[in-house]
């Protein structure tokens with residue numbers, strides 16, 4: 180039965196995260212972007228909200244709620260939201276698909292007092308990278324596997340204690356839990372990216388890394404890698420919606436106040452209509468994400484809708500950040516406003532794959 | 538709790554509509570070619586569906602088992618392209634009759650309630666801007682009648698219906714400013730002159746004509762207690778429906794395109810990223826995403842309506858969003874599908890080109906896309922006349 184009403188609990192969580200975002204996250208977005216580094220006190224404070232931890236408990240697991248939270252966080256800073264989503268992707272992949280040993284091992288990280296950087300390693304360093312054409316490969320070797328290849332754009336790679344590496348295996352794909360300090364793992368220096376700079380995206384090389392038997396996600400039966408990608412696409416779409424909402428909220432008061440040729444920008448149709456379009460597209464994105472997340476939560480096959488949400492959000496968010504910047508003119512191009520940062524972040528979050536999860 | 542599942546009854550109703558639309562397909566081309574020349578609109582029920590349950594009639598009876606009356610109705614409108622009307626649903630489309638039902642007195646309902654009435658607002662010089670209307674009514678105290686002069690154009694189904702509810706300006710008493718007034722006009726009255734049917738791009742099953750009022754005299758009782766706002770008060774309800782109807786044709790065209798691509802050996806693979814799929818597939822997926830995005834905005838508006846009541850103004854911006862989003866998506870989806878399908882899609886052997894023409898109206902009537910954007914922007918900025 181079609182219903183758009185959030186539960187009281189969901190509303191309360193959203194409100195809590197919204198307040199937190201406005202007071203704690205948004206004010207630090209610019210300084211983190213400049214430093215190219217997350218604020219560790221902020222990340223610890225987010226960790227203490229137990230967003231990730233509660234999702235890993237059986238009665239706390241809700242892909243839908245996770246999506247709501249990511250949108251709220253991203254309205255403050257898409258980088259912070261993606262950092263949280265990255266750790267969440269790792270933890271949820273293990274929670275949802277892991278063996279009991281793998282889930283047990285995860286508990287240690289979840290109990291830590293401060294933020295734990297953990298990441299999927301999906302993308303690879305080649306232009307025109309496509310998720311269907313992975314080159315990193317795992318082969319059975321002795322009692323375990325050997326992993327060979329390179330992954331790129333891994334969030335917070337140099338801070339991660341462990342990666343979940345998606346690689347070709349036999350006829351399909353599998354994911355492997357690989358500690359960062361395993362022999363043959365080389366985490367390169369962060370590559371300094373155009374957007375989402377605080378994520379310190381970097382390349383990780385796996386040079387003939389030996390992996391024990393128990394490190395394949397889900398054990399010998401493997402796991403549904405596509406569902407991890409689906410969840411990432413929907414999660415990224417939620418982050419994009421938060422970013423789009425931030426643009427809308429920032430643009431509205433400005434265009435009402437900014438007088439050009441004698442009248443406020445907002446009274447000029449070409450501006451007003453584009454603001455209307457930002458609202459239309461942001462709402463359309465949100466409901467589509469809700470539906471994808473609902474499909475994930477209710478155990479339906481979310482592949483198609485996740486791909487559509489990701490595609491729609493990606494196209495529109497880039498456009499929204501672009502139009503928002505344009506409405507600020509030169510003031511949008513310089514760093515006194517967040518538009519130029521959002522413009523960079525919009526491009527980044529919409530071309531990455533596998534950096535988030537719900 | 539947020540839920541996107543359909544109830545069994547929702548599904549049943551959608552299936553019924555889809556089956557009926559499928560039956561209608563057989564007559565679609567003929568109607569498309571002849572309708573505007575020969576007003577041959579069906580009266581009664583077409584034999585092809587005579588022994589079938591009328592889905593919309595059924596809805597009235599079972600709406601408690603649906604996601605909600607207006608939600609299920611929108612889902613039904615979105616089911617698939619409705620190329621022909623196999624049932625005479627006059628009452629359903631008679632927006633003038635709806636105004637009468639909502640705002641007429643018992644006496645007025647008694648007098649006019651049995652009529653199917655069109656809605657007459659648009660004029661040659663006043664479409665999006667009703668303030669520019671020139672049609673005028675003057676009260677004649679001696680006969681207790683109003684005398685109307687003016688012209689209405691683009692009036693849906695006027696040729697088929699019994700008359701219209703017309704919105705005109707009424708001379709204020711003793712030279713005060715004119716106000717809007719609404720009158721029931723019944724065909725056959727001297728001075729009410731019907732204009733010929735108009736030829737148009739698409740939705741040719743949807744007949745369009747108009748009328749001239751030349752010293753048309755109507756009794757005072759023909760004036761309804763409905764001002765401008767009241768007359769247009771079902772806009773919030775209708776706008777997402779306009780979107781839904783266009784999306785229905787888009788859905789049929791997307792299905793058609795998907796099938797033809799498949800037959801041509803093009804597989805749609807949703808697991809791939811942008812760079813892992815052909816430009817053709819990527820284009821198609823983007824069009825599909827527009828459809829799904831629009832679906833969400835229609836459902837959202839209808840859900841709010843379901844909660845707040847049809848005449849609430851509390852969902853007007855969401856109704857405008859659904860209209861603006863779906864109507865623009867319909868333009869993009871149909872243009873895009875024909876481009877993907879290529880030259881063969883131009884043939885009248887298929888309905889693809891018809892759907893491409895049909896949906897174009899959605900971004901024009903019931904408030905063109907630009908008007909929706911004015912309304913949405915006003916809501917965002919807290920503006921009234923500052924933006925027009």
Ligand SMILES: Cc1cc2nc3c(=O)[nH]c(=O)nc-3n(C[C@H](O)[C@H](O)[C@H](O)COP(=O)(O)OP(=O)(O)OC[C@H]3O[C@@H](n4cnc5c(N)ncnc54)[C@H](O)[C@@H]3O)c2cc1C
Nearest residue numbers: 656657658659663664665691692693902903905907908925
């Ligand atoms: C098939 C069909 C059925 C119809 N049925 C009915 C009916 O039953 N009853 C009835 O009364 N009318 C009906 N109409 C009329 C319809 O509502 C009008 O065509 C519509 O309101 C637009 O008015 P217009 O055609 O005069 O265009 P205009 O108002 O001249 O608009 C032309 C263009 O300018 C844009 N524009 C207008 N104002 C602004 C603005 N302020 N800012 C920016 N852009 C603006 C419009 O969006 C449009 O793109 C029907 C029309 C059609 C084609």
